[in-house]
Amino acid sequence: MHSLEKIGIKIIGIFEETLTMQPIRTAQSVVYFEEDGYEALRQLWEHKNYASVFLLMDEHTHQYCLAPFMAALAWDKPIELIELPSGEQNKQLFFCQSVWEQLSEQGADRKSLLINLGGGVITDMGGFIASCYKRGIDFVNVPTTLLSMVDASVGGKTGIDLGLLKNQIGVIAEPSLVIIDPRMLDTLDQRQWRSGLAEMLKHGLIMDADYWHQLKNIERFSDLVPLIHHSVALKAAVTKEDPTEQGKRKILNFGHTLGHAIESHFLEKDPEDCLLHGEAIAIGMIMEAYLSTVYTGLRLDEAEEIKATILSAYDSIDLPESILPHILELIQHDKKNSHGIVQFSLLNKIGTCQWNCPVEDGAIKNAIDFYRS
Amino acid sequence: MHSLEKIGIKIIGIFEETLTMQPIRTAQSVVYFEEDGYEALRQLWEHKNYASVFLLMDEHTHQYCLAPFMAALAWDKPIELIELPSGEQNKQLFFCQSVWEQLSEQGADRKSLLINLGGGVITDMGGFIASCYKRGIDFVNVPTTLLSMVDASVGGKTGIDLGLLKNQIGVIAEPSLVIIDPRMLDTLDQRQWRSGLAEMLKHGLIMDADYWHQLKNIERFSDLVPLIHHSVALKAAVTKEDPTEQGKRKILNFGHTLGHAIESHFLEKDPEDCLLHGEAIAIGMIMEAYLSTVYTGLRLDEAEEIKATILSAYDSIDLPESILPHILELIQHDKKNSHGIVQFSLLNKIGTCQWNCPVEDGAIKNAIDFYRS
Numbered sequence: 001m002h003s004l005e006k007i008g009i010k011i012i013g014i015f016e017e018t019l020t021m022q023p024i025r026t027a028q029s030v031v032y033f034e035e036d037g038y039e040a041l042r043q044l045w046e047h048k049n050y051a052s053v054f055l056l057m058d059e060h061t062h063q064y065c066l067a068p069f070m071a072a073l074a075w076d077k078p079i080e081l082i083e084l085p086s087g088e089q090n091k092q093l094f095f096c097q098s099v100w101e102q103l104s105e106q107g108a109d110r111k112s113l114l115i116n117l118g119g120g121v122i123t124d125m126g127g128f129i130a131s132c133y134k135r136g137i138d139f140v141n142v143p144t145t146l147l148s149m150v151d152a153s154v155g156g157k158t159g160i161d162l163g164l165l166k167n168q169i170g171v172i173a174e175p176s177l178v179i180i181d182p183r184m185l186d187t188l189d190q191r192q193w194r195s196g197l198a199e200m201l202k203h204g205l206i207m208d209a210d211y212w213h214q215l216k217n218i219e220r221f222s223d224l225v226p227l228i229h230h231s232v233a234l235k236a237a238v239t240k241e242d243p244t245e246q247g248k249r250k251i252l253n254f255g256h257t258l259g260h261a262i263e264s265h266f267l268e269k270d271p272e273d274c275l276l277h278g279e280a281i282a283i284g285m286i287m288e289a290y291l292s293t294v295y296t297g298l299r300l301d302e303a304e305e306i307k308a309t310i311l312s313a314y315d316s317i318d319l320p321e322s323i324l325p326h327i328l329e330l331i332q333h334d335k336k337n338s339h340g341i342v343q344f345s346l347l348n349k350i351g352t353c354q355w356n357c358p359v360e361d362g363a364i365k366n367a368i369d370f371y372r373s
Numbered sequence: 374m375h376s377l378e379k380i381g382i383k384i385i386g387i388f389e390e391t392l393t394m395q396p397i398r399t400a401q402s403v404v405y406f407e408e409d410g411y412e413a414l415r416q417l418w419e420h421k422n423y424a425s426v427f428l429l430m431d432e433h434t435h436q437y438c439l440a441p442f443m444a445a446l447a448w449d450k451p452i453e454l455i456e457l458p459s460g461e462q463n464k465q466l467f468f469c470q471s472v473w474e475q476l477s478e479q480g481a482d483r484k485s486l487l488i489n490l491g492g493g494v495i496t497d498m499g500g501f502i503a504s505c506y507k508r509g510i511d512f513v514n515v516p517t518t519l520l521s522m523v524d525a526s527v528g529g530k531t532g533i534d535l536g537l538l539k540n541q542i543g544v545i546a547e548p549s550l551v552i553i554d555p556r557m558l559d560t561l562d563q564r565q566w567r568s569g570l571a572e573m574l575k576h577g578l579i580m581d582a583d584y585w586h587q588l589k590n591i592e593r594f595s596d597l598v599p600l601i602h603h604s605v606a607l608k609a610a611v612t613k614e615d616p617t618e619q620g621k622r623k624i625l626n627f628g629h630t631l632g633h634a635i636e637s638h639f640l641e642k643d644p645e646d647c648l649l650h651g652e653a654i655a656i657g658m659i660m661e662a663y664l665s666t667v668y669t670g671l672r673l674d675e676a677e678e679i680k681a682t683i684l685s686a687y688d689s690i691d692l693p694e695s696i697l698p699h700i701l702e703l704i705q706h707d708k709k710n711s712h713g714i715v716q717f718s719l720l721n722k723i724g725t726c727q728w729n730c731p732v733e734d735g736a737i738k739n740a741i742d743f744y745r746s
Contacts, residue, residue, distance in 0.1 A: 051712040093470050100535055100542055109710040132505070135532060135543045159508060162473055169473055170508045171544055337482040339424040 021229055026154050026236045027243040029174035033229060037179030038072050041115075041140060044176055045077065048138065051111040054103060055079050056126040058086040061118040064187040065144045069117055072181065079115070080106055084122070088263075089271040091121045091161045093169065099129050113138045113176075119145035119192075120152040120277065124167070127158030131173040141175045144184040146196025146224065147278050150203070150231040153178045155239040155252075164264045165333045172244060180232070182225045193221035194314060195278030198255075200227065202285060203234045205306065206251045209351030216309050250355035253345045258367065259284025261330035265323060275317070282314045283371060290370035292346040294363050302350050307370070319372060324365055331364075394602055399527050399609045400616040402547035406602060410552030411445050414488075414513060417549055418450065421511065424484040427476060428452050429499040431459040434491040437560040438517045442490055445554065452488070453479055457495070462644040464494045464534045466542065472502050486511045486549075492518035492565075493525040493650065497540070500531030504546040514548045517557040519569025519597065520651050523576070523604040526551045528612040528625075537641045538706050539633050545617060553605070555598045566594035567687060568651030571628075573600065575658060576607045578679065579624045582724030589682050623728035626718045631740065632657025634703035638696060648690070655687045656744060663743035665719040667736050675723050680743070692745060697738055704737075 021033035023040075032040045045053065057066060062083050070079075082102055084095055103112070116126030116139060123141040130139035143149045159170020185193075197215075204212025211230065218224060235252065242249040263280035275283075289306040292298035331342050345355040394406035396413075405413045418426065430439060435456050443452075455475055457468055476485070489499030489512060496514040503512035516522045532543020558566075570588075577585025584603065591597060608625065615622035636653035648656075662679040665671035704715050718728040 049712075093466060097466050097535075104535060104538060104541060104706060107705060107713065109713070111712060128505075132501075132532075132542050132544055134541060135530065135545055157508065159505075162470075162477055165477060168477060168507060169505050171505055172508055332480060333477060339422075339484060340480065340482070 024236050027240050031178040050113045053079050053113045055115045056082045057117045058084050060086045110134050115140045117142045120148040123152045131171050138176045142179045151199040154235045164268045195276040198278030198282040200231045203231050206254050206353035250345050251353040255281045255285030258287045261327045282310045286371045287367035290367040296346040298347045397609050404551040423486045426452050426486045428488045429455050430490045431457050433459045483507050488513045490515045493521040496525045504544050511549045515552045522553050524572040527608045537637045568649035571651030571655040573604045576604050579627050579726035624726040628654045628658030631660045634700045655683045659744045660740035663740040669719040671720045
């Protein structure tokens with residue numbers, strides 16, 4: 001990552017576009033930025049006249065994000081708070097059951113609203129909890145990490161892990177609205193910034209080469225803030241075209257087939273000290289860039305450029321030799337599989353991606369070696 | 374219930390109509406009868422080219438229904454069997470998790486199909502399991518009880534109980550198709566027939582007075598078989614008009630506000646020896662017929678007619694004095710509630726029902742006394 005001065009004209013365009021921070025419409029929802037979001041929530045609440053409103057958060061967002069959220073909402077109606085422990089290892093059915101029981105005990109009926117204030121774990125799990133409670137109540141997502149702003153905020157994927165397998169259980173359901181408030185990032189640590197950056201880099205790699213080149217030259221994490229709007233707009237465009245992931249939407253899985261497997265591998269090894277989603281996806285993108293050179297025509301120098309760019313921002317992770325059989329086993333559970341064949345989304349060149357690419361086990365071994373070398 | 378001879382012309386009409394057993398279209402699905410259903414399933418399977426097909430059943434349907442189903446399907450492709458213990462007390466998240474783990478271990482991917490062979494517990498729970506597995510796989514329902522044929526087969530309500538509270542967790546999702554094969558009823562016991570009869574009586578009470586009078590005169594349970602098609606057609610008409618239960622569909626809840634509470638009460642008392650759904654709904658319909666005389670203009674002689682008809686088919690259940698506070702507590706969790714007010718669906722006369730009727734606690738006490746007296 002280099003200095004901002006190198007960015008040039010195009011990114012100025014993005015800055016101007018994002019300064020206005022217009023709401024972005026998705027298939028069934030709207031993503032609002034900053035104060036627009038709070039105003040939209042107040043209007044929704046008034047219009048729907050909710051019988052009760054609940055807010056789901058984790059320990060971290062309770063500590064860092066609840067106060068700024070409440071202050072910005074500036075609303076005198078009561079909100080019941082529900083807190084979960086922080087961390088991907090808690091994105092499990094057990095905690096859904098606990099929240100369902102709390103909603104039930106507190107008399108939440110079908111005219112209730114659930115506000116999910118947190119990173120992807122909270123918005124994914126909270127969306128699932130709301131979608132299944134009494135066969136579906138309204139929910140609003142307030143993503144509090146860069147990752148959840150640029151990724152989980154759009155597309156309606158809700159869900160939880162099944163043991164160590166990621167997002168195996170869930171439904172497609174969009175929130176009533178999403179509020180992206182960059183102030184929530186004020187207390188975000190470096191690893192979390194990096195985790196979100198991975199998905200932004202992916203947006204460039206799969207569909208916007210200019211954006212990739214702009215991101216390559218970012219100097220400080222805070223410089224990513226004005227680009228959030230562009231990442232959300234790119235993801236919204238793809239998911240609107242193919243909301244149920246029958247085709248094109250699969251390009252968003254670039255880096256994720258191996259990335260998810262690596263994430264599961266480290267989660268299994270030590271749930272307390274695992275990789276963040278974006279950290280695993282960054283590794284997955286390097287490996288799948290290699291696979292793209294084998295199967296879909298990506299030039300080797302482009303794969304090397306992807307690897308060098310990612311490794312300039314992310315620490316290299318030590319992968320033992322023994323990881324291969326475990327990775328091969330884990331990708332058997334990938335949700336994109338069909339008829340037992342693992343399907344990858346791979347790059348043709350930087351900025352263009354194709355989906356439903358079967359890959360052989362031997363190539364996966366070489367992809368892991370490409371990352372290691 | 375009297376002799377068949379009294380039935381007269383109208384029911385002959387229904388017999389003729391149902392002899393043809395034409396498929397019935399619902400909002401997103403089709404209910405097929407007899408051999409048409411197996412043919413439709415074979416065609417679906419061929420067309421969708423499923424990677425794997427699973428069949429969910431309970432101990433009872435394993436014993437009584439699996440062999441006739443497999444014989445009628447007459448298909449040489451493999452089906453993986455998953456068995457759950459029988460009974461409403463097992464309609465819980467714990468068993469969903471167990472099935473999700475089995476599907477995952479056996480490599481079920483998004484192109485898999487789940488066939489639910491069983492009563493309402495299996496079709497409700499199996500529909501929920503399929504709808505959430507990898508964010509939704511196809512499922513087919515093969516109801517094996519009279520109740521699940523005339524009730525759970527239509528409308529897309531899937532779900533499970535949360536502790537003792539019925540159907541608190543679920544989604545609205547319709548199966549790819551439904552097969553109603555009356556041969557599955559060959560081994561049904563008397564209590565199960567009676568349980569299904571309650572929902573058929575309800576269809577008459579809320580929307581078809583002629584049908585109510587015809588059902589009143591049925592002599593043998595087996596005479597209900599040709600009427601299944603008419604009950605399914607009535608329910609399909611209502612749920613098509615209002616699939617998400619914003620309005621008219623709520624008439625299907627007649628008898629269910631108090632009926633569900635009574636069902637939960639007995640489930641709590643002794644999970645091994647609780648009331649069947651229809652047995653509880655039969656009691657609920659008598660009580661809510663009384664409420665209808667107070668709030669929505671049902672004549673007292675009609676309420677007495679409803680009570681006498683139901684008690685001619687169902688044993689009277691001894692309800693202790695102490696049941697009232699528990700019932701009042703349980704109905705607070707009714708899914709139709711809004712802003713803490715319990716909403717009933719009540720009859721204006723036999724054959725006409727209105728919804729969103731608030732009811733006072735004192736009237737509920739009197740309704741219980743009306744059943745008891």
